Amino acid sequence: QSVLTQPPSVSAAPGQKVTISCSGSSSNIGNNYVSWYQQLPGAAPKRLIYANSERPSGIPDRFSGSMSGTSATLDITGVQTGDEADYYCGAWDSSLSSGVFGGGTKLTVL
Amino acid sequence: QVQLVQSGSELKEPGASVKISCKASGYSVRGHSINWVRQAPGHGLEWMGYINTITGSPTYAQGFTGRFVFSLDIAVSTAYLQITSLQADDTAVYFCARDAASINYDFWGQGTLVTVSS
Numbered sequence: 634q635s636v637l638t639q640p641p642s643v644s645a646a647p648g649q650k651v652t653i654s655c656s657g658s659s660s661n662i663g664n665n666y667v668s669w670y671q672q673l674p675g676a677a678p679k680r681l682i683y684a685n686s687e688r689p690s691g692i693p694d695r696f697s698g699s700m701s702g703t704s705a706t707l708d709i710t711g712v713q714t715g716d717e718a719d720y721y722c723g724a725w726d727s728s729l730s731s732g733v734f735g736g737g738t739k740l741t742v743l
Numbered sequence: 744q745v746q747l748v749q750s751g752s753e754l755k756e757p758g759a760s761v762k763i764s765c766k767a768s769g770y771s772v773r774g775h776s777i778n779w780v781r782q783a784p785g786h787g788l789e790w791m792g793y794i795n796t797i798t799g800s801p802t803y804a805q806g807f808t809g810r811f812v813f814s815l816d817i818a819v820s821t822a823y824l825q826i827t828s829l830q831a832d833d834t835a836v837y838f839c840a841r842d843a844a845s846i847n848y849d850f851w852g853q854g855t856l857v858t859v860s861s
Binding site for chain 2: 637655665666668670672677679680684685689697719721723724725730732733734735736737
């Protein structure tokens with residue numbers, strides 16, 4: 634059971650928008666920054682978003698992050714077949730004094 | 744350019760030990776902690792802890808105390824993860840990652856598969 638809760642799977646047709654949620658608590662998302670990672674099959678995770686909504690250089694602006702209260706959201710607009718991957722949210726948990734990840738969300742592009 | 748390069752796959756028998764390396768290049772290793780993340784087959788990411796690259800002090804997540812040891816050799820810019828008394832459920836890919844700030848991992852190693860089997 635992960636400390637951060639993500640839907641196990643989402644799907645979308647090419648070109649559509651998909652939203653992946655990450656629900657936590659005041660000890661993690663509510664008071665610490667959230668990062669999002671994309672993991673393509675057989676590869677290491679790759680950072681997509683940090684500090685809730687900041688996008689590193691080289692990450693397309695189709696990927697965006699937001700946060701409200703104790704939940705964070707990753708939006709992917711104009712979904713492409715190459716976006717098929719697992720997506721993870723991560724944050725520091727001040728109560729546990731530990732990093733925590735969501736269980737991951739598998740994106741299927743129909 | 745910044746790179747983290749990990750050692751290759753390992754096949755170990757139950758009860759054995761393994762030591763995985765994570766060599767950093769392209770930056771001063773003292774600038775960022777090195778974190779370790781486990782991913783069991785078909786499962787998600789699990790935070791194991793980190794080593795403070797300034798003090799060399801390790802911090803372990805619950806569930807990764809006792810048999811897991813993080814260490815650092817500054818002279819060769821390399822972090823290590825040692826696992827002793829290996830068990831079948833230690834079978835996983837182990838990633839090292841550079842922490843830009845608080846679970847903000849900007850660079851990752853390629854992962855090291857450890858298989859524990861007799």
